[in-house]
Amino acid sequence: MRLPAISAGHLVANRYFSGVIHSVFRRACNISLNNDAFITLLPASSANLPQGIRLATPPGFSFTDHLQQDQPVGCRAGVIRIGGSNLSIDLRPASRWQADLARLSFDLEQPDTGRAWHVAWQELWDYRQPERGAFKPERLLLQSQAAGRSSKLRFLVDPLSAEILTLLKGTHQLQVDQAAMVLEPLVGLGPGLTPAGDDFIIGYLAGLWSAVGFDPARLQFLSALGIRIDRAAAATNDISRAYLRCATAGDVSETLAALARAIAQGQDPARLRQVSRSALEIGDTSGAAAVLGLLIGITAFLGEDKRWLQYKK
């Protein structure tokens, strides 16, 4: 069976790569490439990823029915073939997708943008309520502590913890060491394929890229911070490391990028709630941790702005 690709993230080589299947799930398949990068195959209903390929999958399609771990994968002339599988993928018709966060040029001083940020923030805190959503930061924190890990994830419960305030101050002052000192220990913290600590960092970097504009000093800060995160990413698992490294260049999921774009454009509250909910509902904790990082990151260059003090309540 040959499936055409609908879209592919801009980090996917369009004609030539080689690798091996790393992990297979019903709705995703991760391919580990020979150059240490990853590609993720996704069904049509999924959102884009910078290193993802969305396929025109038929109803009821499951990757687990066709693929197995360790099967060799080769893309030649735009066709992906998988050794030992009847599934092949035609990459040639795929459109290209890129988050392009740096073009958003956030301005929280704009009333619509500020209001939109507030709606998204409110949606996040509503999502935390047991009766509303699946994000249980307290439970995650307890799990982390029970596993003998530090309580560094407590910012998920209290976003205005001392660490976050240090992070915001370091970012506002463009102090790479100070910001990295807070973020580096979060790498790999939390359970799952994408630990909550990593998800938060990805969201935070997305927020910074959304707000960086064309300010050379901020761009330099982001570049230096990216190098630190890239090095620290060795501490997490293969998949999450790939996502983290993408985020250092502003490449994040379509869901997270859509939320950033909706806020930047000051979209109406109903639409914002919808977009926020889509981002929050990714995984068990991933979406919420990333959204938290995004919303904090968007404001980070502003420092202890009165708007931020207002929202923290």
Add this chain to the structure above:
Amino acid sequence: MATIQKIMRNLYRDSVSLMQLSARLAKLPGIDQASAVMATESNLSLLVEAGLLEEKIEARPNDLLVVIQGDEGGLEAALMEAEAGLSQQPAPVDHGAGVRRIAPRTIEMGLAELPTANLALIATPGDYAAAEALKALRLGLHVMLFSDNVSPADEIRLKQYARDHHLLVMGPDCGTAIINGIPLGFANVVRRGSIGAVAASGTGLQQVTCLIDRWGQGISQALGTGGHDLHHSVGGISMMQGLAALSADPTTEVIVLVSKPPSPEIAARVLEKAGQAGKPVVVNFLGADLAAIQGQNIYAARTLEEAAAMAVALAKGQHPEPQPDESNPAQLERLLAESGRLQPQQRYIRGLYSGGTFCYEALLLLAGRVGAVYSNIPLEARYRLEDVWQSRQHTVIDLGDDLFTRGRPHPMIDHRLRNERILKEAADPEAAVILLDVVLGYGSHPDPAGEMVPAIKSARKAAAEAGRPLIFVGSVCGTAADPQGLAGQEENLREAGVILTESNAQAVRLAAAAIAGVKV
């Protein structure tokens, strides 16, 4: 003498395996000639020319034809042997639950089986090779085009398509390559290392890579381009791509280029590209004016041996010096002792080569030392042999030339033709030195020395009975890791009285010294 033939409908085997089968059949008792080929128009014509077929028969290019000539009593047994050999093929892979996968029959099927493959080796009859190569390129694969008889127009089309799609075509008529340590076609098992090579000559590439191995260094990649690549019409597309690839390859520290001299325009382009390589480039344009090969990082070599020596020196971080034209003193002493016994009429060298580039190199080196040399591939038209089956004065012949291989396998696989010629030269009272090459490695005969030694001994015996010594000088192009084993092959040839040198260039210089009777 009787002939038997059999057409096997819709059966394909590649040309190397068919040549090997033909050679095996021809050695069976009572068999004079045997040929197993795909029944293409050109192959049928060649068999008619060779006298194995009286007229063209009703066979299609998808059919495999076996023709055997010999004593009537042995033909049936030989045909059965052929059928048994051709029926052997890889067993289908058992995937459990009764599922068995058949061997791939197309490039696309092969790629589905091995999706990370990035190169297709094509060895179909020439009429069909370009189409298969284009299929491979369209599937995103680099191509090694072993097949010959591909038209120049097709070669240009394939190479331009490949270049436009960041792919490489090695060939047509590319017999040798070593990719990521894997020998392809007629190639040797060399150690891996920091020297990369691009060559428009198969045996030239084998000589350079084997000498590099012999002298302790290794090969990163060895790329063939096919003999026409540096022709004006093709423009050296593959050599330029190969040079660019090796320039960008971090494991390659030194590059060697080997070719007959290209046209001045193409040479200028190649040298300009070599000058931008960012690493030392040794250039051996056989027979070219060395003064024209210049550049800050470019080192001109006169011979294949010198190219290898310069590359080895550069890989060791040393400055490469031109090779002295001196022969090994011990070998020279022995040779002069033997040449001192030559009869007055024994004045000529007879070079019997299986490698075309070795033959060409011998012609170049001898021309400057002994004067006129006749050949089937002469340096000047006036020295072309009118009858290639009959030597004249100094004669050096390429037995791999089409003139000799019609209806029979290449002399690297089947040594009968050369052995016959050795005996013929031994009977010539004017012959003094027989100059030989022996090529080891994949694709070549499994025991070339074993094939040649009886003929060499018979020739020496026949000459001795006529009161003449006969000097054999040669070189073995191979490595210790080759399937035939370099040491064993050399030992057998030495025991048969062959004076062996490390390289063809050394052998040619020794042969010339024997004729001159002085050190050259």
